[in-house]
Amino acid sequence: MKILVYALILLLMIAHQDFWWWDTEKPLIGGVVPIGLAYHAVVSVAAAILWGLAAKHCWPSGLDDDDESTAANDRATQ
């Protein structure tokens, strides 16, 4: 799953280079938003979804232990 999520994020970065909408403003979404802008708004939504999946399936290990630990060597509280 971890590999799939990172592969999808990589795919999103490739799909960001949308040369297929480069030279057109149509279709206009809702008669207002040109496709080149609407597509990238969808890219933003897709980024949120994919990073959400990453937070669920690719969470770095060992961090939750840190939540409970105390900073034994906390310079700021010396």
Next chain:
Amino acid sequence: MTQFIIICVYLSLLLMLGVVSSRLFKGTAADYFLASRGIGSFLLLMSLFGTTMTAFALVGSTGESFREGIGVYGMMASWSGIIHSACFFLVGIKLWSFGKRFGYTTQIQFFRDRFESDKLGVVLFPILVGLIIPYLLIGVMAAGVTIERTTGGAFPSLFAAHGVGPAAIPEGAIPFWLGSAGICLVVLIYVFFGGVRGTAWANAFQTIVFIILGMVTFSVISSKLGGAQAATEMVLKDNPHVMRRTVREDDPLTRYHGDQKVFENRMTAWEAKPEAEKGPQPKPPRKPHGISFLHFLSYMFIPLSVGMFPHLFQHWLTAKSAKSFKLSVIAHPLLIMIVWVPCVLLGAWATSAVINGKPVIPYGFSNPNAVLVKMVATMTSDGLGGLLTAGILAAIMSSLDSQFLCIGSMFTNDIVAHYAGKDRLTDRQKVLCGRVFVVLIVAATYGLAQLRPGSVFTLGVWCFSGFASLFPLVFAAVYWRRATRAGAYACVLTAAGVWWWLFAKSGYGSQGQFLFGGMMPVATIVGASTTALVLVSLMTKMPSAETVERFFPRRK
């Protein structure tokens, strides 16, 4: 006067927030610099978003769209959505973990330990501070200019009109020196008393303010233009190129022809003047051009700067737990979209919007960053104008506060406490030292801003490029155990050298849009600094086993 009152009410609310947050201050250095590592998910999201989105998110996005078209969203916003979240997830969480485990307050403390080099801090410190200072100046100057341009008529008996043409300041406007002083003072008060907690609270409030006001402005302007569809139709008829990323042979380019006509008239008038009165020659309008594939792609490197911003590092360390990052990682791209899409559409509409036969943005209007303010002033009430001004100031201050505090923290922890020696400074002395440095930095920034160095705005993108160029350093420090001290020096020095070389090639920032090999210069600098880091690390001795075990512990 209405605008002035709204600004005053807004600044008073911020001061009240500063006073309330200061009541929670525990008096320790950890609380002043890191809010006792107790910031939860929502406040962290608002702090990070407010800090990364400057006034550029409102006025710059509209201005760039007016100039370049809707392609700027893909270049600047959707790349940021992907890359900022990547930085939070891949770098921020790891650094938070190291910060909590080993008690770091600043980036330099981490780099000194990870690369086993005290001197690395000496090399990094001036670079990081040097890159932040222009960024601070931009904020203070933008705040002063915004107040000066929006408070015309407030005090006609006190302040006279001055200047000519588009740069003219109306009678009664709060002068630049006073407006920028007011903003510096408000930020100073809540940072001084509230520390990073005050900053986080203020950021949350200001972020909500500028998101809501951006949407309100969009809805009012679109209704004044006869609805969103009508506004888009005007653009498709007169300037369809701003709705895509290419300019075609048969495009009408109405806006450009209008600007050209105004320029020709200005040239005729300029040529007719006697030599002594001529002044600078009028600048011709820029003929619209498309956005190239490479230029668009290379923008992906700019948001990497977020991984190396010292003020973002400080906000990361304030998180209560690793889980507090989840909301920021997910919601950040959505918030960028909510703020940017309306502004980009407004900028595109501004190219062609006509009311009662007159263009809303007059032909010959040469300052894209003033397009949003001009639209609001022309098409809405004083009340909305005042609220939008408050929104712009909110976006400016939500970055300024973190930067002031972070530099204070760096001077205190990386210089004074570090060289005074371990345990030499008490907690109270550290807080006092941090506060004194914050006051000195605010005063110095205010003083420098009064010189109004014109080139500072063009330096903005170079500052971002500088921070982005150091991203390989933090990424390798966190993920590559083979990254060595010599590799770190090679990375920093190569980034600095190539950055300076390209900066000089661009005429020290005088060329507004300087491309190298058809790409943003940052792509070349990141490539060079990564190569230097990898090659030199592979050629030099591994870090000690103790350091490797410390930062890359083997799983038991």
